[in-house]
Amino acid sequence: MKFARFAVISLLALCTAIAAAVLAPAAEAAPYSPAITVFLADGVTPVGQTQLHPGDVVVVKGTGFDPNANTDGLPVPVPTGVPHGTFVTFGKFDQDWRPSKGAPESARTTDRAQTKWAISDDALSRVPNAPFDMRRTVRVGSVPLHRNGTFTAKITLTTPKDVPANGRWGIYTFGAADSVNAAQELFVPVNYSTAPGPNTPAAAVRNIVWAYSPNFYSTFAKSAQGAVIGKNGASVSDGKLGYELTANTVRNGAGELRYTGTVVAYTRFHLYEIALTDPIIRINGTKAVVTLKTSTTDQNGTDGLRRISVADLTLTPAQVAKLGRGENVLGVPATFRGGVTPPLLGLLSGGPASPVNFVF
Known part of the structure; x- marks a missing residue:
């Protein structure tokens, strides 16, 4: 009898505790505090x-x-x-x-x-x-x-x-x-100094300097509220793209000038992002062709690249000889080729091309 009474009391206590837990207001989650x-x-x-x-x-x-x-x-x-x-x-x-x-x-x-x-x-x-x-x-x-x-x-x-x-x-x-x-x-x-430190990258060597077109830089960096940046051997200064020379095989009026580096041009929030990478200048007499690795779409940056011919250069015999000797040649006229891709880069290649500067 005592055991039965004890069991009933215990059961009532357990039910009361469960009811209290169920009926009690839920504890509020702690507010976020960034x-x-x-x-x-x-x-x-x-x-x-x-x-x-x-x-x-x-x-x-x-x-x-x-x-x-x-x-x-x-x-x-x-x-x-x-x-x-x-x-x-x-x-x-x-x-x-x-x-x-x-x-x-x-x-x-x-x-x-x-x-x-x-x-x-x-x-x-x-x-x-x-x-x-x-x-x-x-x-x-x-x-x-x-x-x-x-x-x-x-x-x-x-x-x-x-x-x-x-x-x-x-x-x-x-x-x-x-x-x-x-x-x-x-x-x-942050206690920051703009002066170079031990981890500051060395300035990229600018052996070829090209604005691409008169409105290339301003389209991305100003009109589209984005930026044009260089990396891995490339740099951007005063709106002009610069790449580092890796090889010069120009001899007797023919050969190649090979460069390294990646320039990425993007609009605000990277809605459009185009890469121009590793230029090669193929010279044959007084004619030369500029090729670049460019993005396969207007939005994929360096995710997908393929090499295309973008412009033709007109050189004099004296200029070709200077390039073979590793001497500076400035202001070489350039003309865009048709069919430049991706589409946005093609639009920016529909007008005049900027002249090309070769610096050694």
Whole structure:
């Protein structure tokens, strides 16, 4: 009898406890509270006041970033309603730089090539890949924003152009693609010097200098709000492309000049991205042909390349002889060939070609 009474009381207590648990209001999930920490290249040592230079690498670790936030902003490349993610970048921003306070984009001076895009895998999978592959556009510079609100981004420090005199060097985060989220507008100062340091890449040798066309650079870097950058032996200066010479076989009026390097020209958010890589100048008498490896589409950059002939050069016998001796030849007239691809590059090849400078 005592056992039965004990069992009933225990059962009633258990039911009461279960009912209390069921009826109690559900505990609210902890709100996201964005924060970033910046480390040196090892990902462990805090950046602190360490003096950094162009070419140095920092590791940015974020916590508390809501992967489902930032659903407003531009409708491309991330569709409206899909979380746009967060930009993580290095630069020299104005004191009043925050989008949530109405600061213009010009207040945020950065090198777009080094900006990382923290976005969730789910959001990335919802970015269209047809008829234009905008998913690649986002993926090119993205880092995963995990479900728990964390990300890790490695950023190579470079000096942007036209930095404001009263700006502050540092790592910044803010809503991507014109989404506005005041909570994600964060800043960590970086002790940065524009002077060369031990990790600063040596300046690329510019043995062939070519603007391509009078409007090539301005179309991408100005009109389309993108950039034209050089790497792996190529550089861009004053709107002109430069490549490094690797071989000169010009003898007795014939031969080749081979160059190395990759120039990538892209519009805002990499909606269009075209690469021009490893020029070869094939000379036969006073005629020469410029060939380049170029992108197979307007959007795939260096993902797919094939070599095409883009322009014809007209040389004098004296100029050909100078090239064979490794002497400078400047202002060589160029004429674009028909059928240059991809289509956007073809449009930019429909007018006059810029003259070519050979520098040794």
